[in-house]
Amino acid sequence: VQNVLARRAWPIRLHLVLFALALLAPLLFFSAMLTGHFIRTEHRTNERQLGSMASSIAASVDREIAGMISTLKALSNSPSLQSGDFAAFYAQAQLTLAPTVRNAVLMDMTGKQLVNTRVPWGTPLPVTARDRSTFPPIVARSQGPHVSDLFIGTVSKQPLISVSVPVFRGDTVAYALVMSLEPKQLLPVFRQSQLPAGWHA
Numbered sequence: 001v002q003n004v005l006a007r008r009a010w011p012i013r014l015h016l017v018l019f020a021l022a023l024l025a026p027l028l029f030f031s032a033m034l035t036g037h038f039i040r041t042e043h044r045t046n047e048r049q050l051g052s053m054a055s056s057i058a059a060s061v062d063r064e065i066a067g068m069i070s071t072l073k074a075l076s077n078s079p080s081l082q083s084g085d086f087a088a089f090y091a092q093a094q095l096t097l098a099p100t101v102r103n104a105v106l107m108d109m110t111g112k113q114l115v116n117t118r119v120p121w122g123t124p125l126p127v128t129a130r131d132r133s134t135f136p137p138i139v140a141r142s143q144g145p146h147v148s149d150l151f152i153g154t155v156s157k158q159p160l161i162s163v164s165v166p167v168f169r170g171d172t173v174a175y176a177l178v179m180s181l182e183p184k185q186l187l188p189v190f191r192q193s194q195l196p197a198g199w200h201a
Helices: 002-008 013-074 079-083 086-099 129-133 137-140 181-189
Strands: 101-107 113-116 159-169 172-181
Touching: 013 086, 013 159, 013 172, 013 181, 086 101, 086 113, 129 172, 137 159, 137 172, 159 181, 172 181
Parallel strands: none
Antiparallel strands: 101 113, 101 172, 159 172
């Protein structure tokens, strides 16, 4: 009988291993719980930080566009536009936009460019299918500002974003006044966002 019991008895080493596991199991479980909680907390913190930064950058871009709209609205009230003196308006627009390094285009409802401060006065100006199908009709319908998607400029041949406002004659939208913005001109807005090291906007 003693031989049978001896054969069935577990080795002392196995007892020690089981005892160690019994001691470590709660500790390992608690460590796993803490690690999971830390990861979830870190994830929520990063989400909040990302949301805050995205909102800040979006607000900065909105302020940039709002400034463009304000400038365009001021130009749209120019007496030279009401009188049809486009040469005088060209000179006024160039003077107004000189500090901004931006350009303005005045086009009629067919998309024909009447004034473009990017080129010297008197330069023949184009009609583009994109302008004809977007900016003038949209501002005529909405009778308010419009911000375009990215497109290739007809004259500049460069990627541009445009902000357009309607120019009224009485109650009728007679023209669309468009200010173009090169995407690289938004880089200072992104650089001012003070992102953490390794983050990119």
